[in-house]
Amino acid sequence: MKYNIQLVGVGGQGVLLASTVLGNAAVVEGLEVAMSEVHGMAQRGGSVQCSVRMGREILSPLIPMGAADLLLGFEPVETCRSLSMINKDSQIVTNTTPVVPISVSAGQDKYPAVDEVLSAIREANPNLIAMDATALAVKAGKAIAANSVLIGAISAVKGFPMSKDRMLESLLEVVPAKARDINVRAFELGYQEAKGAGL
Amino acid sequence: MDRLLANSGRLLLLGNEAIARGLIEAGVGVAATYPGTPSSEVGSILEEIAAPAGMYFEYSINEKVAVEVAGAAAASGVRSFAFMKHVGLNVASDAFMTLSYTGVRAGMVIMTADDPSCHSSQNEQDNRYYAKLGLYPMLEPSTPAEARDMLVEAYRISELLQVPVLFRTTTRVNHARGAVELHKAFTPTRRGRFEKDPQRFVPVPANARLLRVEQLKRMERALRMSEGSTLNFVTGSSRVGVVTSGVTYTYAKEWLQDVEILKLGFTNPVPEDKVRRFLEGKQRVVVLEELEPYLEDEVRRIAQQYNIYVEVLGKHTKHLPRAFEFSPDLIISLSSILKVREEKKPLPLPSIKLPSRPPVLCAGCPHRATYYAVKKAVGKDGAIYSSDIGCYTLGIQPPMQTVDYVLCMGASVGAAGGFSEATEQKVVAFIGDSTFFHAGIPPLINAAFNRHKFTLVILDNRTTAMTGHQPNPGTGREFGSVQSPPMPLEPLVRACGVEFVHTVDPYNIKDTIEVMKEAVQYDGLSVVISKHACPLLKTKEGKLVPTRYEIDQEKCVRCYTCVSRFSCPALSKEGGPVKIDATMCIGCGGCAQVCPKQAIEVVR
Numbered sequence: 001m002k003y004n005i006q007l008v009g010v011g012g013q014g015v016l017l018a019s020t021v022l023g024n025a026a027v028v029e030g031l032e033v034a035m036s037e038v039h040g041m042a043q044r045g046g047s048v049q050c051s052v053r054m055g056r057e058i059l060s061p062l063i064p065m066g067a068a069d070l071l072l073g074f075e076p077v078e079t080c081r082s083l084s085m086i087n088k089d090s091q092i093v094t095n096t097t098p099v100v101p102i103s104v105s106a107g108q109d110k111y112p113a114v115d116e117v118l119s120a121i122r123e124a125n126p127n128l129i130a131m132d133a134t135a136l137a138v139k140a141g142k143a144i145a146a147n148s149v150l151i152g153a154i155s156a157v158k159g160f161p162m163s164k165d166r167m168l169e170s171l172l173e174v175v176p177a178k179a180r181d182i183n184v185r186a187f188e189l190g191y192q193e194a195k196g197a198g199l
Numbered sequence: 200m201d202r203l204l205a206n207s208g209r210l211l212l213l214g215n216e217a218i219a220r221g222l223i224e225a226g227v228g229v230a231a232t233y234p235g236t237p238s239s240e241v242g243s244i245l246e247e248i249a250a251p252a253g254m255y256f257e258y259s260i261n262e263k264v265a266v267e268v269a270g271a272a273a274a275s276g277v278r279s280f281a282f283m284k285h286v287g288l289n290v291a292s293d294a295f296m297t298l299s300y301t302g303v304r305a306g307m308v309i310m311t312a313d314d315p316s317c318h319s320s321q322n323e324q325d326n327r328y329y330a331k332l333g334l335y336p337m338l339e340p341s342t343p344a345e346a347r348d349m350l351v352e353a354y355r356i357s358e359l360l361q362v363p364v365l366f367r368t369t370t371r372v373n374h375a376r377g378a379v380e381l382h383k384a385f386t387p388t389r390r391g392r393f394e395k396d397p398q399r400f401v402p403v404p405a406n407a408r409l410l411r412v413e414q415l416k417r418m419e420r421a422l423r424m425s426e427g428s429t430l431n432f433v434t435g436s437s438r439v440g441v442v443t444s445g446v447t448y449t450y451a452k453e454w455l456q457d458v459e460i461l462k463l464g465f466t467n468p469v470p471e472d473k474v475r476r477f478l479e480g481k482q483r484v485v486v487l488e489e490l491e492p493y494l495e496d497e498v499r500r501i502a503q504q505y506n507i508y509v510e511v512l513g514k515h516t517k518h519l520p521r522a523f524e525f526s527p528d529l530i531i532s533l534s535s536i537l538k539v540r541e542e543k544k545p546l547p548l549p550s551i552k553l554p555s556r557p558p559v560l561c562a563g564c565p566h567r568a569t570y571y572a573v574k575k576a577v578g579k580d581g582a583i584y585s586s587d588i589g590c591y592t593l594g595i596q597p598p599m600q601t602v603d604y605v606l607c608m609g610a611s612v613g614a615a616g617g618f619s620e621a622t623e624q625k626v627v628a629f630i631g632d633s634t635f636f637h638a639g640i641p642p643l644i645n646a647a648f649n650r651h652k653f654t655l656v657i658l659d660n661r662t663t664a665m666t667g668h669q670p671n672p673g674t675g676r677e678f679g680s681v682q683s684p685p686m687p688l689e690p691l692v693r694a695c696g697v698e699f700v701h702t703v704d705p706y707n708i709k710d711t712i713e714v715m716k717e718a719v720q721y722d723g724l725s726v727v728i729s730k731h732a733c734p735l736l737k738t739k740e741g742k743l744v745p746t747r748y749e750i751d752q753e754k755c756v757r758c759y760t761c762v763s764r765f766s767c768p769a770l771s772k773e774g775g776p777v778k779i780d781a782t783m784c785i786g787c788g789g790c791a792q793v794c795p796k797q798a799i800e801v802v803r
């Protein structure tokens with residue numbers, strides 16, 4: 001068994017933290033794990049990618065194009081940009097809240113309508129769970145818990161190799177104790193949202 | 200971080216965490232670095248765990264000093280580690296080239312963290328050639344777990360040979376993560392004794408000649424060790440062979456079929472006999488390595504020397520690229536010369552046009568305000584902006600475009616001198632505080648000495664930001680039970696022979712513009728220290744008390760000056776009105792100061 005997860009987003013959104021939660025859970029599960037992360041310049045608000053691979057006979061930290069079983073996007077345009085990482089059978093979970101690059105605000109670039117982005121993704125691969133993770137996080141108590149919403153959501157994806165409890169436990173290990181309740185709620189909201197989407 | 204001090208367990212570790220752990224298992228007593236991606240996290244970890252592990256750790260002022268500090272420790276019988284990014288070894292190269300003459304008594308390892316594809320660097324030089332140039336034994340790990348194991352082995356090799364070992368990693372090892380089973384930690388010798396031996400440690404010409412002969416003999420012993428090393432091994436069996444090292448091995452192992460792989464971990468000296476035996480009877484051998492044909496040249500040399508006829512494919516035959524890092528995709532694309540495991544077909548990219556997203560200066564970054572002020576002060580005539588290595592290099596993008604020339608650490612100041620002598624253009628140089636300490640002081644003295652005329656702006660954000668906020672002499676030291684006070688820049692700059700020196704707070708844009716105007720008009724060498732702490736650091740430390748700014752839509756005339764001229768990423772204009780993203784804005788007040796209608800106000 002090999003299960004490949006590609007995480008994409010914008011520097012500062014917590015993509016690194018989410019990949020650590022995934023990796024730690026897999027280690028506890030007794031799986032082999034190889035991951036690749038982005039540190040350094042790209043973390044200043046640029047596009048960031050992380051890959052997490054788990055299973056047996058895993059060595060390479062990178063995922064070949066098309067070979068990701070799950071694409072987790074923290075931002076819709078970044079999700080769309082990374083479609084070549086997956087194939088027609090892969091699953092996609094994406095946050096729908098855009099992070100508008102400054103080049104767009106300054107008028108040098110254009111940010112397409114989020115609906116257009118989502119339908120472009122769906123057209124390429126219909127296995128899409130799209131949610132306003134930021135709004136759900138606000139509902140849970142704090143916007144920065146969007147991370148936990150998304151981690152909850154992928155735990156509900158068909159074929160995901162780890163249990164909901166394992167993921168929640170791994171998440172709670174990295175969140176500060178005082179934010180525990182908010183993150184549990186956020187995780188649960190994400191999980192339910194994805195379950196409801198029925199993929 | 201405490202988990203790295205445990206005596207057992209299976210942990211998910213970043214390559215750089217595994218390396219830090221390796222130091223603890225090897226009983227390293229002294230470690231020194233200058234931070235540089237992709238090696239930086241090792242330092243951030245040692246800041247916390249070195250002292251409890253009984254190790255001395257320091258951020259040296261630059262890589263050369265780091266190698267000197269660690270070299271002296273190892274000469275005194277204390278195991279030591281000097282680490283840096285690839286270009287850092289250029290800075291350290293002077294010490295490096297002679298250290299392999301004098302050698303060490305206790306084990307010493309020098310890590311060079313290379314960056315194929317220039318993820319965070321100005322070039323992608325292949326530092327394996329430094330091992331050949333300096334006659335160093337070299338090890339190259341493929342994964343975090345292997346990095347830990349090899350590091351421990353590197354100390355054994357170093358002690359047997361009495362010379363430092365070059366430990367060469369790449370971004371995909373330093374920033375990979377994998378499970379590592381912890382072995383026993385080793386309490387280091389923290390203080391040894393330096394026994395004098397001038398014949399060995401003072402390479403005056405008469406001694407240097409003797410040491411040179413010793414050095415060559417040592418490499419012959421190193422060759423025998425490489426031949427017998429389990430770090431060089433063969434896996435699989437086939438008449439088609441692959442010779443590989445580093446992270447590329449992981450791609451080859453997973454995506455090639457029906458091949459025999461010679462995996463090299465001890466790559467200088469290349470185990471000649473092992474390679475010879477591997478080549479014999481092969482139909483075809485493909486050399487898979489990133490960047491330069493380092494192993495390929497060795498393979499060809501060995502085949503020629505032993506009259507082995509075998510087809511060797513690689514960079515010289517144009518089957519593999521020299522530029523940029525390898526990937527699983529690259530291996531899969533080699534199906535015409537090797538048997539590969541195909542993956543499912545990737546989805547085509549949709550035709551919808553997506554905006555690009557390069558990295559930018561953070562919201563509230565003081566560099567943005569400094570750049571804005573300098574451009575105002577310079578005016579329409581413009582200037583040559585000679586810049587340096589750090590977050591501020593991001594000023595290359597519009598609307599600032601205050602980066603016209605960059606080479607290496609400290610070159611902003613040296614090059615500014617050159618521009619000022621060779622052109623009639625105005626010259627403004629930018630350098631960060633940490634970079635100034637690292638390599639900016641000698642060229643500044645040079646400028647005073649030779650009477651160059653330019654303005655140097657020291658972007659003093661009270662930290663080494665880009666690499667993860669490490670301290671520098673300007674901030675003082677406060678870790679590992681060593682305390683030193685911050686070293687003030689102004690007297691230092693004056694002592695370099697500069698008469699015009701002013702310090703400004705870039706958050707006060709009006710005053711900053713005034714001082715910058717004076718500085719650029721000054722007939723001579725002028726230095727402005729633009730001092731304001733990096734807000735990202737303050738946020739990390741929980742010290743940022745954000746003021747909230749909002750746009751009064753009644754007053755705003757939608758001239759978009761703030762968005763287009765100041766370009767803080769917290770500002771956006773979707774359709775008509777300008778908005779401030781409350782989760783990003785840190786309340787620096789920069790946009791409010793550039794707004795011609797005073798439409799941006801503090802709300803809290």
Ligand code: SF4
Nearest residue numbers: 560561564590733735
């Ligand atoms: S990290 Fe600090 S110095 Fe770097 S861009 Fe952000 S605010 Fe500026």
Ligand code: SF4
Nearest residue numbers: 767784785787788790
């Ligand atoms: S005050 Fe203005 S310039 Fe400063 S961080 Fe907030 S939006 Fe950006």
